[in-house]
Amino acid sequence: MWVIGPLGFTAPLILWALAALPVLWWVLRAVPPAPVRRRFPGVALLLGLRDNEAETDRTPWWLLLLRMAAMAALIVAFAGPVLNPVQREAGTGPLLVLVDGSWADARDWPRRQERVASAIDEAARQGRPVAVALLSDPPAGPLAFQSAAEWRQRLPSITPNAWEPGLLSEIWARGQTGRFETLWLSDGLDRPSREGVLAALEARGPVRVFETGRPVTGLVPATHTDGALTIAARRAGTGSVAEANVLAIGPDPSGIERELSRAPVTFDAPASEAQAGFDLPPEIRNRVARFELEGVRSAGAVALADDGLRRRKVALLSGREDREGLQLLSATHYLRQALAPVADLIDGTLTDVVLASPDVIVLADVARLTVDEEEQVQEWLARGGLLLRFAGPRLAASDLGRTQDDPLLPVRLREGGRTVGGAMSWGEPRRLAPFAAGSPFFGLAVPEEVTVTAQVLAQPDPELGERTIATLADGTPLVTRKPVGDGQVVLIHVTANAEWSSLPLSGLFVQMLERLAVSARTAHPSAADLEGTTWQPVQVLDAFGRLGDGGRLGAVAGPDLAAALPSGAVSAELPPGLYSDGDRRLALNAIGPDRVLEATQWPDRIVVEGIVALHEHSLKGALLAAALVMLMTDILATLWLTGRLRRGVAVVLALVMLAPGAARADDAFAMRATVDVVLAHVLTGSPQVDQVARAGLRGLGDVLYNRTTIEPAEPVGVDLERDELAFFPFIYWPVTADQQMPSPAAYRKLNQYLRTGGMILFDTRDADVAGFGGATPEGRKLQMLAQPLDIPPLEPIPADHVLTRTFYLLQDFPGRHVGRPVWVEAAPPDAEQAEGMPFRNLNDGVTPVVIGGNDWASAWAVDDRGVPMMPVGRGFAGERQREFAWRFGVNLIMHVLTGNYKSDQVHVPALLERLGQ
Secondary structure (H helix, E strand, O other): OEEEOOEEEOOHHHHHHHHHHHHHHHHOOOOOOOOOOOOOHHHHHHOOOOOOOOOOOOOOHHHHHHHHHHHHHHHHHHOOEEEOOOOOOOOOOOEEEEEOOOHHHHHHHHHHHHHHHHHHHHHHHHOOOEEEEEOOEOOOOOOOOEOHHHHHHHHHHOOOOOOOOOHHHHHHHHOOOOOOEEEEEOOOEOOOHHHHHHHHHHOOOOEEEEOOOOOEEEEOOOEEEOOEEEEEEEEEOOOOOEEEEEEEEEEOOOOOEEEEEEEEEEEOOOOOEEEEEEOOOHHHHOOOOEEEEOOOOOHHHEEEOOOOOOOEEEEEEEOOOOOOOOHHHOOOHHHHHHHOOOEEEEOOOHHHHHHOOOOEEEEEOOOOOOHHHHHHHHHHHHOOOEEEEEOOHHHHHOOOOOOOOOOOOOOOEOOOOEEEOOOOOEOOOEEEOOOOOOOOOOOOOOOOOOEEOEEOOEOOOOOHHHHEEEEEOOOOEEEEEEEEOOEEEEEEOOOOOOOOEOHHHOHHHHHHHHHOOOOOOOOOOOOOOOOOOEEEEEEEEOOOOOEEEOOOOOOEEHHHHHHHOOOOOOOOOOOOEEEEEOOEEEEEOOOOOOOOOOEOOOOOOOEEEOOOOOOOEEOHHHHHHHHHHHHHHHHHHHHHHOOOHHHHHHHHHHHHHHOOOOOOHHHHHHHHHHHOOOOEEEOOOOHHHHHHHHHHHHHHHHHHHHHOOOOOOOOEEEOOOOOOOOOOOEEEEEOOOOOOOOOHHHHHHHHHHHHOOOEEEEEOOOOOOOOOOOOOHHHHHHHHHHOOOOOOOEEEOOOOOHHHOOOOOOOOOOOOOOOOOOEEEOOOOOOOEOOOOOOEOOOOOOOOEEEEOOOHHHHHOEOOOOOEOOOOOOHHHHHHHHHHHHHHHHHHHHHHHHOOOOHHHHHHHHHHHHOOO
């Protein structure tokens, strides 16, 4: 390639033809000007005379210049002009394509895959062996260079990880041998191991770097600030103002995950951090499962919420009134001091607080409960509540749990108690024994100053050992626990104040409450706090910020988890996600509060492409088009000079009309819609709703393809104002509150479509908040949309409608939501049930409209891999609901394509009778 500044030529020798342009100056003087016509009768005498010498006038200079410009454009075009040519030196030897492969790569992973594929293809043309490696998951040994074709097949299986490269990547790079060239696809984040890896690679050969230049942004864990939630967004690099939205995601009351709130964040030009605040009611705040940066698909853009953000609702009840002026002797004083900063405290009677659905009920020296109160507490416990009871004089003096097990006590109690100097006396106050393995308190340090002077004793039953989770130095049970339904009852055998023990005066008391999940820390626990605990990953994040099951991963030690929390030091052995220890939850995020995002600063000797690199643009097509335009202009100018412009224009127009041009968009649309069965959806103007509708019809099409003989093509969106509707047997219309009303012309098309056998499924998608009607904005919009339509009388689907048996036998028609009626064309008044048939002869054709609000598209929707996009219900019941939604969709399409063939079965008895059978 020959390069002149920003312009290059792939075939520069053709440019020598420009030297012939002066010769063309004389060759192109072929067209004389038009003669001037004058009528002179004497000219008739000259007829038949011939002039032996013909002389033409010169072609005008501007026409010659136009012709020469056209020829010059053709010559330069065939020379292969390229704007901003990228000159790549042909490499030799092995090529290593090294990818950071961290969560920061996930946002633009397709673009990185394209760059890797381009490098592999280039190496294949040059016959070079290739190796592809991820720094976040380096190979176990030295590089294995293979043919480019083998790596090209394996490329789709390479995906980024949810953690960043660590020290292992530097050790791996130093262990490589031999010479090779490296193309390093950087994620744009600076880290300590990068310099060591670069030095090791440069020792093996030249290094080139690719970076997309897109800013790397992420979220750090949220914190409590003045009663509100505050979350910080960080970015690598500064210099420009940027705005984004932070979404709070969590389950709604029906268990469906959705956006609960959002808050904007704005990065000032010099700032690398911006904060967003969420002032949410406790009920909404405790539902928040995670925070996300809108539009960013990476694990770093997700901040998971754990117990630190969920302030538990704790009800405190005491068996005696607090004595005025003696707060330190109050049965609940130390509990309030310990729980007020980290929990929402509830006061009132036991009946009132149970109705408030608290997470924990604390009974401080409460002995007897009424029968109604016991039933309410037992029902609350069965739903997963925690009943924490403290002993005291009232409990010790009562006969509660003496002769038989009490459902609200973990163990049976002895009469009286044990005190210093009492009937069952100690010589001196007793200290606590170290917490045993298996106890929720295991690992907590026991201060020597914590002593017990009195307690209630447990009966030595066979279950006492397994229900004891803390003891005194002499083995006497101090804390016992028993499961009740999904909840549990815990009894601390001393008072909640300092009358019987110094435990409430110590920091151990707060730590024990935390381990029992009565409270949660607002800050990350230290290694000492988690000493002796084991945490099992429940859900883990992948690089794209999606949560998956973590049950297959091994448990991790508490100190290791605590050490990773501040910086977000995640790895393959400790991936980001939610970890549990009993009832407690801890979130390990990809970005910890101490992690600072910094952009990479490459040395001047390293060639970095992709940041400010200009893309190649071939100018051949533009020059050929310009030459064609100039030649067409030359033709018109020649016709004008010769006086034959009018005839020439007619010929040119005829050629243009007869020339085969590109197919019109309408023709292509019609061809696509008529060759195969195509399901369509109405374009509402909302990109999110339209995307879900398209994905829903794609998922329904996959089910039809796998289960029936229908093989639908890719669904399309239709514009009611522009597109023809007659091509589609079925149209899905998701109703939004703000979509535009169709024009009168569009309504004429819609009515014609409904009259000629088409079906429209109107979906208000609001069944989770209201029934069909005017109670929601979508319901009111549907009434406005349907008013100009020629819709027959409607009724809820009867049990014997043909839609209940077209393919599957159905009685319910759920989508993402359930429980709302689905409306179809009403049956004729004279519909009768034939003898021997289980259903009536209902409407003889296809119902033109089906109306409901169960959000079927969300239940049908699948992504490009065929995985459902939207959650439906909970667990197995939710997947069963999705299955019935798919079955309803199959019945719907079979009904619209086959009409009333199922209803025709009512005529079978009459036909058999006529045939004499």
